[in-house]
Amino acid sequence: MTVRAILSSKGHSVLSVEPDAKLSAAVKILSERRIGAVLVMSGTHIEGILSERDIVRVIGERGAAALDEPVSAVMTRKVISCRPSDTVASLMEVMTSGKFRHLPVVENDRLVGLISIGDVVKRRVSEYESEQEALRDYIKTA
Numbered sequence: 001m002t003v004r005a006i007l008s009s010k011g012h013s014v015l016s017v018e019p020d021a022k023l024s025a026a027v028k029i030l031s032e033r034r035i036g037a038v039l040v041m042s043g044t045h046i047e048g049i050l051s052e053r054d055i056v057r058v059i060g061e062r063g064a065a066a067l068d069e070p071v072s073a074v075m076t077r078k079v080i081s082c083r084p085s086d087t088v089a090s091l092m093e094v095m096t097s098g099k100f101r102h103l104p105v106v107e108n109d110r111l112v113g114l115i116s117i118g119d120v121v122k123r124r125v126s127e128y129e130s131e132q133e134a135l136r137d138y139i140k141t142a
Helices: 003-010 023-033 052-062 064-068 088-098 117-141
Strands: 037-042 045-051 102-107 110-116
Touching: 003 088, 003 110, 003 117, 023 037, 023 052, 023 064, 037 110, 045 052, 045 102, 052 064, 088 102, 088 117, 110 117
Parallel strands: none
Antiparallel strands: 037 045, 102 110
């Protein structure tokens, strides 16, 4: 199973904010869309990623006044990405070892999607259910 397969069923749309957007605006997007992270982009270039964890960390450190700061002051700058050809198993390893839950998908230096741990788990559960059903059918006909 590859990232490409997940994106083909999930879709390729990605929400982003500009680095100079206020943190409060990004929080509103996360809340309204019920998502855990948003990419921070200048045009087509990924500048960083802003996750719920980044927001909790900065509010814990600096208080509610941090909501008036630009996203660029809060975001994670080192963004790890994956490719459409990467396997789900490799994504799980990268996400677990890096302790993050979202990976931008990049192909030929172009953003083509965003994968979350929820997407990975949903796909794996679907695979297991299909395998179980196939085994049940096999046993019934044996």
